[in-house]
Amino acid sequence: xxxxxxxxxxxxxxxxxxxxxxxxxxxxxxxxxxxxxxxxxxxxxxxxxxxxxxxxxxxxxxxxxxxxxxxxxxxxxxxxxxxxxxxxxxxxxxxxxxxxx
Numbered sequence: 001x002x003x004x005x006x007x008x009x010x011x012x013x014x015x016x017x018x019x020x021x022x023x024x025x026x027x028x029x030x031x032x033x034x035x036x037x038x039x040x041x042x043x044x045x046x047x048x049x050x051x052x053x054x055x056x057x058x059x060x061x062x063x064x065x066x067x068x069x070x071x072x073x074x075x076x077x078x079x080x081x082x083x084x085x086x087x088x089x090x091x092x093x094x095x096x097x098x099x100x101x
Contacts (some may be wrong), residue, residue, distance in 0.1 A: 011027075018086030027047065062079045
């Protein structure tokens with residue numbers, strides 16, 4: 001029988017973000033966007049509408065575009081997360097990054 005986790009309890013997660021493993025403790029309701037920005041300091045992911053309408057929070061999850069403002073961090077365990085910061089290769093900006101400049 002599995003234990004029911006309370007809303008204020010935290011759980012330890014390992015997230016693979018931009019090719020690096022990160023350990024974080026989060027409440028079960030914590031959204032990926034807030035973990036990326038507040039815990040990992042990856043502020044390229046923006047939260048504008050908070051309702052999956054604008055796309056400012058888009059990240060890649062196993063190569064598929066998702067809205068991180070409505071995705072639970074718990075649902076990302078074992079998957080590769082790529083943020084805007086993770087698009088650069090060998091010190092060169094990705095065309096998407098360049099477009100924002």
